[in-house]
Amino acid sequence: MADAIRVTVWNEFRHEKHLEPVKKIYPNGMHKVIADFLNAEPDIKARTATLDEPDHGLTDDVLAQTDVLTWWGHMAHHEVRDDIVEKVHHRVLEGMGLLAFHSAHYSKIFRKLMGTSCTLRWREAGEKERIWVVQPGHAIAKGLGEYFELPHVEMYGEFFDVPQPDNLIFVSWFQGGEVFRSGLCYHRGCGKVFYFRPGHETFPIFKDPNVQRVIKNAVRWAAPVETAVRPRSSNPPPLEKL
Amino acid sequence: MADAIRVTVWNEFRHEKHLEPVKKIYPNGMHKVIADFLNAEPDIKARTATLDEPDHGLTDDVLAQTDVLTWWGHMAHHEVRDDIVEKVHHRVLEGMGLLAFHSAHYSKIFRKLMGTSCTLRWREAGEKERIWVVQPGHAIAKGLGEYFELPHVEMYGEFFDVPQPDNLIFVSWFQGGEVFRSGLCYHRGCGKVFYFRPGHETFPIFKDPNVQRVIKNAVRWAAPVETAVRPRSSNPPPLEKL
């Protein structure tokens, strides 16, 4: 059997400590919930890392042993050290997968990988979201129907300033009148990046079975592919006689 | 363990009967060679079908039990029955994968799925092809280096009149001065289509280890993804109160 996919679930882990409603939903942090449902899969082996650990829990060793990194941050994006962001960026280009959830749209690492402002329209009103599948044959949509719903969410709306994705998997409808491209696949270097919109901290989004299904699918899609290619400058002699 | 991927290797199987040099390379037909290297994989179960069998070997039963269909044709594209093409097309939209090799660019089924002329520039001179990987993180490029070479091929050159692919995996260099987009991924309906350029009948292309590696990768990529989505017209009541 193939080796398990090694996932590091990264979480800012601040709201869960300081805000009662969030603490109630995720008493041990949302990273614990995410790691748990991933570890229930036989082919995935997840651990966690958080902002306030030394090196944000992302030492060279941890990164070297991570196949897929998942990222959640919100109020403390600016506290993430630039040198760690550089290391994560480097690892993605080498092949490590990155899954960015919800407010991670504005994290340093996601913005660096996108090259755009990653700004969007938002509203915290607990409204309904309906997530439609627009590329049903894609591995990330595995096991879903035409759509699934989240009863109470923070709204994210267009214009979402990100590059046109290589593959657009989901589009969200919101009760308040907006739409959002909510499942986006990108190739960057030898790595793969998936942005997934749901994940607001004041609703139990990461306990939703469809959200969990998508994340498990995305881990498998984003896992590194064996390759001898390295993103690097090289100055070789000609392959053909000049 | 997951069920094996059920592949049907379709071949026109005419050149191998009538042309000595081709018969020499593929005495039992190239479908036999392709099915054999696929069947050496524990997660793949391949059978074959050819033009001169009843219904071209593609009965409703066979199609219903095919996860991925591979296609090679050349001199007898026009002999493929339109009703069979319709059935294959329908199955792709339902989720069946289709791998089109080399001269299958001009097959009825590939042209129907692309919606363009699928014409190209070509030359039979036995020249060298060097296939460069341009999306190294994609599952179809697994295990490859920066490029691989085929010493003697028929040349295919741009302008290749196909839709811009969802993912461009390979670009070929030819000794005679041309380039070609030679590994192309498309989503169509719930199905996936991969066009792979190599495969000329007068060279032992399907015996090349890198070609075999790409085809095995592509089978796994193109295998259907479980989904409740069906491409169909539907006229449902509103999901929200109007």
Added chain:
Amino acid sequence: MADAIRVTVWNEFRHEKHLEPVKKIYPNGMHKVIADFLNAEPDIKARTATLDEPDHGLTDDVLAQTDVLTWWGHMAHHEVRDDIVEKVHHRVLEGMGLLAFHSAHYSKIFRKLMGTSCTLRWREAGEKERIWVVQPGHAIAKGLGEYFELPHVEMYGEFFDVPQPDNLIFVSWFQGGEVFRSGLCYHRGCGKVFYFRPGHETFPIFKDPNVQRVIKNAVRWAAPVETAVRPRSSNPPPLEKL
């Protein structure tokens, strides 16, 4: 000054003859309304053609002198002659632009160019549509804001079985709970295709200023680009010494 862009506005022109409510909105056919607002532009010269004219108004001469063809059809898609569809298809691959509006998603020519079923979810309830711009720098979004609204429309929802577009310009929100990719750009051969969702016959959609703006933008985007490339098979000698 450059020559004007020659547009042929094609219309099925049946509903307007037989259905009172449609006749009331478009007494001379919707083609007349479309041609009129296009002809108000100094750089566009529009004429019309309809199903019941000889050759559906699309003689070889007319097609040869058309830079951009716009298409509206609904109840009589099957009456469009296959040989005319072939000619239109050929002209698109040669460079003629094609704009397909609303129910033209199911026209023979659009389905042929897409290669998929082009099926979708639909509902005739007169609900609200809000069309969001997701690629604001694209020529087709010129002059628009973040979104525009149509108060009463027929709903079209996902899954819309079309190829992933080269450029996705608009995404629609519907009151009843659906979303739709509603402005889609494709390159096919040397030609360009734009699908635009609005255009239902029982509402005065083609009189809406934003709809008109999009169509005028799309005409300019879809106009042929001078090129020496022709989609065709060719068998040239090598450009380099073998």
Added chain:
Amino acid sequence: MADAIRVTVWNEFRHEKHLEPVKKIYPNGMHKVIADFLNAEPDIKARTATLDEPDHGLTDDVLAQTDVLTWWGHMAHHEVRDDIVEKVHHRVLEGMGLLAFHSAHYSKIFRKLMGTSCTLRWREAGEKERIWVVQPGHAIAKGLGEYFELPHVEMYGEFFDVPQPDNLIFVSWFQGGEVFRSGLCYHRGCGKVFYFRPGHETFPIFKDPNVQRVIKNAVRWAAPVETAVRPRSSNPPPLEKL
């Protein structure tokens, strides 16, 4: 008549001062040659800016009055001030076009917009390049044939670590055995970015008629499109009753 497109041609302008062979080809700097052929067009108004001017010639005023910025740099990428790069980046997201030529692949601004390493394979051997058109209907390919040639160039080869483009226009063949995606269109924010491979300083590339044609086409394509969209965070009330 529409206002002219205001282009600022930016050049590092170092090689032309210090290296005899480059000085000979571009005695007044390559920016002068580029601005001159652009100014020969009635609809374009070009000025220049260079690294050693105050603020690299890119003051707030200049940037505010620039529709399309063209960029050439090589040996002094690191001398470009980060605050100026930020301003250019901001202007692109607002709608300003950016054309990056040749070694600008490794400029700060291009790397920031791409989010990848932008590394590639290279060789300075004066070999032949043949640039093939793979999207002939695109405005940037206007007036070209199937391909054009540059007799002596620096080679750039794959793997080119950039995001998959929204539209791939050109693919290059090199005498030494490599290929390269050499004409790449990206939407970023409200702006458009075009990377064009040719432009090495020791050959008179910017005097080549086809290169000039492509650059003129690209200026017109990259010019800003009037829009009310702004890439920004916003927190509006719902558009529909919740």
